[in-house]
Amino acid sequence: MCTLALKKIVAPVIFIAVTFTVNAQKSTSQKVDSLLQLMTLAEKTGQMNQYSSDFTATGPVTKDGDKQNQIRKGMIGSFLNVTGAAKTKSLQEIALQSRLKIPLLFGQDVIHGYRTVFPIPLAEAASWDMAAIERSARIAATEVSAAGVHWTFAPMVDIGRDPRWGRVMEGAGEDTYLGSMIATARIKGFQGKGIGNTDAVMATAKHFAAYGAAVGGRDYNSVDMSLRQLHEIYLPPFKAAADAGVATFMNSFNDLNGIPATGNAYLQRDILKNQWKFNGFVVSDWGSVGEMINHGYAKDNYEAAMLAANAGSDMDMESRAYIKHLPQLVKDGKVKMSVVDDAVRRILQKKFELGLFDDPYKFCNEASEKQQWNNAAHLEAEKDMARKSIVLLKNSPLTPKGGKTAAALLPVSKEIKSIALIGPLIKSVKDHLGFWSYDWEDDTARIPSLYDVIKKRLNSDESLFYAKGCEVADTSTAGFAEAIEATKKADVVIMYFGEDRMMTGEAKSKSNIHLPGVQEDLIKAIHATGKPVIVLIGAGRPLIFNWTADNVPAILYTWWLGTKGAEAIADVLFGDYNPSGKLPMSFPRSEGQIPVYYNYYSTGRPAANENDNNYVSAYLDIPNSPKFSFGHGLSYSNFQYSNVSVNTTVPSGNQNLIASINITNNSTFNGEEVVQLYIRDMVGSVVRPVKELKGFQKIFIKAGETKTVNFTITTAQLKFYNDKLQHIWEPGDFEIMIGGSSNNVKTVKIKWNK
Numbered sequence: 001m002c003t004l005a006l007k008k009i010v011a012p013v014i015f016i017a018v019t020f021t022v023n024a025q026k027s028t029s030q031k032v033d034s035l036l037q038l039m040t041l042a043e044k045t046g047q048m049n050q051y052s053s054d055f056t057a058t059g060p061v062t063k064d065g066d067k068q069n070q071i072r073k074g075m076i077g078s079f080l081n082v083t084g085a086a087k088t089k090s091l092q093e094i095a096l097q098s099r100l101k102i103p104l105l106f107g108q109d110v111i112h113g114y115r116t117v118f119p120i121p122l123a124e125a126a127s128w129d130m131a132a133i134e135r136s137a138r139i140a141a142t143e144v145s146a147a148g149v150h151w152t153f154a155p156m157v158d159i160g161r162d163p164r165w166g167r168v169m170e171g172a173g174e175d176t177y178l179g180s181m182i183a184t185a186r187i188k189g190f191q192g193k194g195i196g197n198t199d200a201v202m203a204t205a206k207h208f209a210a211y212g213a214a215v216g217g218r219d220y221n222s223v224d225m226s227l228r229q230l231h232e233i234y235l236p237p238f239k240a241a242a243d244a245g246v247a248t249f250m251n252s253f254n255d256l257n258g259i260p261a262t263g264n265a266y267l268q269r270d271i272l273k274n275q276w277k278f279n280g281f282v283v284s285d286w287g288s289v290g291e292m293i294n295h296g297y298a299k300d301n302y303e304a305a306m307l308a309a310n311a312g313s314d315m316d317m318e319s320r321a322y323i324k325h326l327p328q329l330v331k332d333g334k335v336k337m338s339v340v341d342d343a344v345r346r347i348l349q350k351k352f353e354l355g356l357f358d359d360p361y362k363f364c365n366e367a368s369e370k371q372q373w374n375n376a377a378h379l380e381a382e383k384d385m386a387r388k389s390i391v392l393l394k395n396s397p398l399t400p401k402g403g404k405t406a407a408a409l410l411p412v413s414k415e416i417k418s419i420a421l422i423g424p425l426i427k428s429v430k431d432h433l434g435f436w437s438y439d440w441e442d443d444t445a446r447i448p449s450l451y452d453v454i455k456k457r458l459n460s461d462e463s464l465f466y467a468k469g470c471e472v473a474d475t476s477t478a479g480f481a482e483a484i485e486a487t488k489k490a491d492v493v494i495m496y497f498g499e500d501r502m503m504t505g506e507a508k509s510k511s512n513i514h515l516p517g518v519q520e521d522l523i524k525a526i527h528a529t530g531k532p533v534i535v536l537i538g539a540g541r542p543l544i545f546n547w548t549a550d551n552v553p554a555i556l557y558t559w560w561l562g563t564k565g566a567e568a569i570a571d572v573l574f575g576d577y578n579p580s581g582k583l584p585m586s587f588p589r590s591e592g593q594i595p596v597y598y599n600y601y602s603t604g605r606p607a608a609n610e611n612d613n614n615y616v617s618a619y620l621d622i623p624n625s626p627k628f629s630f631g632h633g634l635s636y637s638n639f640q641y642s643n644v645s646v647n648t649t650v651p652s653g654n655q656n657l658i659a660s661i662n663i664t665n666n667s668t669f670n671g672e673e674v675v676q677l678y679i680r681d682m683v684g685s686v687v688r689p690v691k692e693l694k695g696f697q698k699i700f701i702k703a704g705e706t707k708t709v710n711f712t713i714t715t716a717q718l719k720f721y722n723d724k725l726q727h728i729w730e731p732g733d734f735e736i737m738i739g740g741s742s743n744n745v746k747t748v749k750i751k752w753n754k
């Protein structure tokens with residue numbers, strides 16, 4: 001064989017061997033640095049540029065040039081809203097035609113499931129079941145990674161104390177401790193055994209930060225708060241996310257204390273990257289870089305790009321400010337090359353960790369996509385999560401007839417032979433999916449309505465009557481007569497009201513959060529027939545329904561429960577599942593009461609009771625307490641708490657305090673209970689809340705059984721941010737409270753010494 005031919009064979013072999021050896025020896029960060037050295041400034045800027053596909057948009061779309069050509073020129077580093085093994089492969093193939101063959105990142109809003117839609121996050125939070133929440137995210141990651149996606153823009157970890165803000169549906173409610181636990185569970189679920197596994201996706205802690213505190217609950221509105229409140233209430237779930245190894249952060253649309261989060265170096269550099277040592281990257285929210293012009297913080301996109309890049313926003317989603325202006329900003333000395341290099345390094349690091357340089361198509365596997373498409377185990381897990389998310393708000397025995405108090409209406413008695421189903425959600429299908437969910441052609445075939453499910457459960461000797469009665473939001477009462485007629489024929493009435501799936505979510509803030517339309521008028525009309533009434537309320541946020549809450553004996557809050565939601569509701573209605581959900585948010589009596597939350601400060605003139613309004617901090621027209629409290633949720637069991645105790649009433653220093661309580665299930669139903677631990681610091685160097693959730697345990701107790709629950713308390717759980725922003729605990733008097741709701745606890749007093 002001639003020398004030349006030999007060279008042709010040997011040379012590539014040497015090249016591959018050398019490359020492989022070098023690569024094999026190089027750490028990921030060394031590989032990143034080697035690649036970075038080869039990149040032009042234009043190519044670096046391209047990695048910091050993310051576009052939405054033209055297939056679907058989740059924000060205001062800008063139509064511009066040929067994106068495929070931009071990919072070829074290395075001007076796009078990532079897409080969102082591109083899903084499907086085939087679609088992502090097609091764009092990845094184009095990316096590999098670019099000079100340096102840097103693969104694209106595909107991100108997607110998988111907020112509560114992909115093909116299998118799970119309960120909305122606020123509903124899942126009501127389960128207080130971290131394992132179930134983690135499994136929900138795990139399944140979502142398995143399904144969407146099989147569809148070619150590397151990255152989900154979830155979990156949303158914004159604390160939400162204001163139900164006028166439609167995005168409370170995406171979060172974990174009002175509490176910092178519960179929100180931190182849930183953030184951790186979701187990130188573990190999404191990222192699984194680590195990014196790079198083909199069933200794992202990068203998670204995103206969003207929206208950084210304090211987006212849920214928008215003034216007036218109006219989406220995208222300003223946020224202004226003390227740094228103490230920011231660190232005490234709003235940042236801990238983000239810190240928990242960083243500690244859980246979340247791969248990315250997304251900043252928020254709001255300005256915080258006068259500086260838009262996207263241009264906020266205090267948030268993104270001082271806290272996130274320097275103090276918390278976060279080594280992932282920050283993606284802007286949709287167009288938020290350019291929106292700093294609207295904020296009046298940047299005079300044009302050139303300045304917006306400068307402010308955002310220097311403040312630590314690494315990737316620009318959809319504003320085009322980076323791709324258009326970063327190179328010039330570097331040339332003008334307004335943005336240092338080191339700032340660009342740091343951002344690009346963080347982005348490339350994740351692409352290497354995902355394994356995209358080894359195999360850019362590793363997530364584009366149509367066979368595994370098909371395999372995950374109708375996964376029965378996923379649907380079963382979804383139904384389980386849905387059942388655990390339902391909250392039994394009320395289940396009072398019917399008014400005693402002839403002195404004998406009738407049993408509570410729920411679960412529906414086996415003696416019932418005819419049921420009337422009334423309300424605009426009874427035959428709903430898509431509304432079970434909630435906001436931030438995906439529509440599939442076969443949805444109506446695979447998602448049963450509550451009507452379908454109950455009809456299937458009835459025996460031949462049982463009858464079902466139905467009337468819609470009214471629409472979700474219109475004012476017509478024309479359907480009332482038919483609904484009343486249907487009611488009169490039945491032994492019991494099940495009414496299903498609330499919101500349609502587009503009424504709560506992003507850009508869905510409302511000044512009026514009462515049950516929409518004439519729904520409560522219909523409840524009153526049906527209640528007036530004297531028939532026993534059960535009301536279900538499906539919504540993405542806490543709603544106001546005071547008359548119903550006061551007059552209807554049985555109420556279930558069913559949120560939006562996902563693909564198998566109707567089946568889960570029926571399981572609870574008929575006693576196949578004993579409800580165990582607890583509210584993750586306080587339910588206000590009126591919009592005028594908002595924000596109402598359980599961990600409030602005492603004030604100098606605390607109201608002594610519900611009706612105290614003499615020179616105290618109270619309203620003249622309503623009690624201070626919410627209609628339903630944080631942590632509230634009933635069961636078919638009757639859990640009785642007794643004998644709260646501590647191993648010592650005078651712990652000192654770093655000694656562990658053990659608090660215990662007995663819970664008896666005084667009923668014939670086995671059931672689960674979320675036992676909650678609250679602590680009050682009676683006197684502090686700053687005022688302290690009347691109680692704070694510091695622990696919880698969801699336990700199963702058999703009918704008639706008594707269990708003892710123990711909580712170990714350390715000084716870590718006493719810490720707070722003082723007026724110097726130091727995270728400290730202070731010795732003194734505390735109240736340890738344990739119960740089944742924030743407004744129903746047993747208390748023991750202790751003195752914690754230095």
Ligand code: GLC
Nearest residue numbers: 058059109153206285286506
């Ligand atoms: C939206 C949302 C954000 C989402 C992003 C991409 O405006 O604020 O949560 O991840 O844009 O869809």
